[in-house]
Each structure stands twice: as C-alpha cells, then as structure tokens.
Amino acid sequence: MGMIPWKNKTSEGAGAPSLAEFRSEVNKLFDSFLREPFGALSDAFNGRNGGGPALDVSQTDTTVTVHAELPGIDPKEIDVTVTGDRLTIAGEKKETIERKDHDVFHREVKYGSFSRTIQLPTTVDPREVSADYANGMLTVTLKKTPNAAGRKIPVSTGSTPNSP
Amino acid sequence: MSLEATMPQENAEVSPAEHTRGGTYYRPNVDIYELPAELVVKADMPGAKMDEIDIQFEDGSLVIHARLPARQEKQGPFSRKEYGVGDYYRTFRVSEQIDASRISADYSAGILTLHLPKTEAVKPRKIQVEAK
Numbered sequence: 001m002g003m004i005p006w007k008n009k010t011s012e013g014a015g016a017p018s019l020a021e022f023r024s025e026v027n028k029l030f031d032s033f034l035r036e037p038f039g040a041l042s043d044a045f046n047g048r049n050g051g052g053p054a055l056d057v058s059q060t061d062t063t064v065t066v067h068a069e070l071p072g073i074d075p076k077e078i079d080v081t082v083t084g085d086r087l088t089i090a091g092e093k094k095e096t097i098e099r100k101d102h103d104v105f106h107r108e109v110k111y112g113s114f115s116r117t118i119q120l121p122t123t124v125d126p127r128e129v130s131a132d133y134a135n136g137m138l139t140v141t142l143k144k145t146p147n148a149a150g151r152k153i154p155v156s157t158g159s160t161p162n163s164p
Numbered sequence: 165m166s167l168e169a170t171m172p173q174e175n176a177e178v179s180p181a182e183h184t185r186g187g188t189y190y191r192p193n194v195d196i197y198e199l200p201a202e203l204v205v206k207a208d209m210p211g212a213k214m215d216e217i218d219i220q221f222e223d224g225s226l227v228i229h230a231r232l233p234a235r236q237e238k239q240g241p242f243s244r245k246e247y248g249v250g251d252y253y254r255t256f257r258v259s260e261q262i263d264a265s266r267i268s269a270d271y272s273a274g275i276l277t278l279h280l281p282k283t284e285a286v287k288p289r290k291i292q293v294e295a296k
Contacts, residue, residue, distance in 0.1 A: 054247040072273050073273070106196035108193040109206070136273050
C-alpha cells in the first residue's frame with residue numbers, strides 16, 4: 001500500500017504560487033470562457049488525439065498561423081474551411097497498414113472522421129489562406145484583415161489645449 | 165509461435181509527457197499488427213525529422229527516440245497551445261522470436277513504421293531509418 005503524503009513541498013511557503021499568479025490563472029479562465037464558452041469542454045471531450053487534432057495558434061502582426069498534428073493523413077483528404085473568424089479542420093484518419101492479412105495485436109491510435117472548429121484570435125481574409133502538410137503536421141497560414149492587423153496610433157504632443 | 169511470446173511488451177516506465185533526464189518526453193501512440201512473417205509497429209510521431217529518429221535494439225529492448233525541433237520558431241504570441249515540444253520516447257520489450265538483425269524502419273507522413281521479422285533473436289544492432 002502506498003503512502004499518502006500529508007503535505008506537498010509546494011504547500012510549504014517558498015514554492016507556493018503567489019496570489020497574483022492565482023488571479024492571473026482565474027482571469028485567463030474567464031477570458032477563455034467569454035471567448036469560447038464551451039471550447040474548453042469540447043476540447044476535453046475530444047481528447048488530445050480523439051475527435052480533433054491538437055492545435056497551436058500563433059500570431060504575427062499580419063498573420064495567424066495554425067499548426068495541427070495530423071499524422072498519416074492524405075493531404076487531399078484534409079478539409080480546411082474559413083468562415084468569418086472560425087476555422088474548421090476536418091478529415092478522416094485511416095489505417096496505413098497495406099496488407100490485409102494482419103491481426104491487430106495492440107491498438108492505441110484512433111481512426112475515423114474528425115472535425116474541429118476553433119475561433120481565430122482575429123478576423124482573417126478568407127481568400128488568403130494557405131495550408132501545407134509535411135511530416136504529419138498541417139500548417140495553415142491566414143492573413144489578418146487590415147482592420148484586425150492592428151495599427152499603432154501615434155500620440156501627438158505638439159499642441160497644448162487652448163485655455164481661455 | 166504464441167501471441168504472448170511475440171507481443172512486444174510495453175515498458176511501463178515512460179508515460180506521456182514525462183519530464184526526465186532534463187527534457188520533456190512524449191510517448192507516441194502505437195498500433196501493433198501481426199503478419200504471417202513479421203510484426204509491424206506503427207507509431208504516430210508527427211513533426212519528427214527523419215535524421216533525428218534514433219532506433220536502438222539491445223538486450224531484448226527496442227527503443228524509439230526522436231528529437232523534435234521547436235515547432236513554431238520566432239512566432240508571435242500564442243493564442244492556443246495544446247501540444248508541447250519535447251522528444252518522442254518509447255521502449256518495447258521484444259521477444260526472442262524476433263530477428264533483431266533484420267528489424268527495419270521507415271518514416272512517412274508523421275508515422276514511424278517498424279518491421280520486426282519473426283525468427284530467433286540475434287545480437288544487438290543499431291537500426292537505420294530509411295527514406296521512403
């Protein structure tokens with residue numbers, strides 16, 4: 001029978017997360033909930049390799065890049081759709097074993113259709129989307145719409161307010 | 165040849181996203197098939213580079229290790245980050261009924277395929293990854 005520790009090291013002062021860290025975590029949670037109410041839930045439902053691929057989404061000033069893990073899928077069978085600020089990646093994962101006279105010994109990989117829709121961080125131009133597949137990774141590059149690309153507004157200092 | 169004997173026994177020491185030896189390791193999902201003359205292992209290892217995949221067979225253990233490059237270099241802030249960067253690592257215990265000297269591997273579309281021909285075990289050797 002295993003022993004159950006009464007205290008973790010982290011709960012004893014030095015290593016404990018600060019209140020600020022906790023607050024930032026809670027804020028993040030609220031933030032993601034407001035943006036995509038059931039996003040976290042549906043992700044959990046999908047599982048990491050289940051219903052949809054795991055995704056990374058990153059941005060530059062002008063582009064949004066989405067990376068998806070899709071090993072063993074024919075690129076022609078992957079559907080990438082942009083509708084408004086939503087991106088859908090769908091397809092079907094099939095077994096890659098060529099020979100038919102096999103017995104399955106051990107199974108961990110999931111097969112079948114998958115579809116995953118995410119809300120993009122900004123609006124994008126649906127005509128300027130490119131998708132590339134290499135080594136089982138799908139990379140979708142989207143161009144932000146001019147409005148969404150963000151413009152730096154210079155703060156002028158020249159004129160002083162007129163006083164009577 | 166019994167199934168039990170030829171089945172590569174999974175080594176339970178490595179779990180998904182385990183932090184050991186100073187790095188992060190992910191255990192790739194595998195399917196194992198038995199064909200009349202061989203066992204075929206297919207491992208989902210997206211994003212790996214062929215020359216970074218290291219397969220070793222020694223002492224009845226088959227070790228798969230692949231270093232992964234950073235997936236998104238010098239990109240802007242992440243608005244979603246669901247998979248981490250770390251190496252793929254997994255070991256299998258292979259029965260003596262596998263001919264280790266003839267194990268071969270290829271990598272295509274993010275899937276590593278290992279062919280383990282059936283026969284007696286032979287001496288340890290390093291297995292090269294071939295282009296496909």
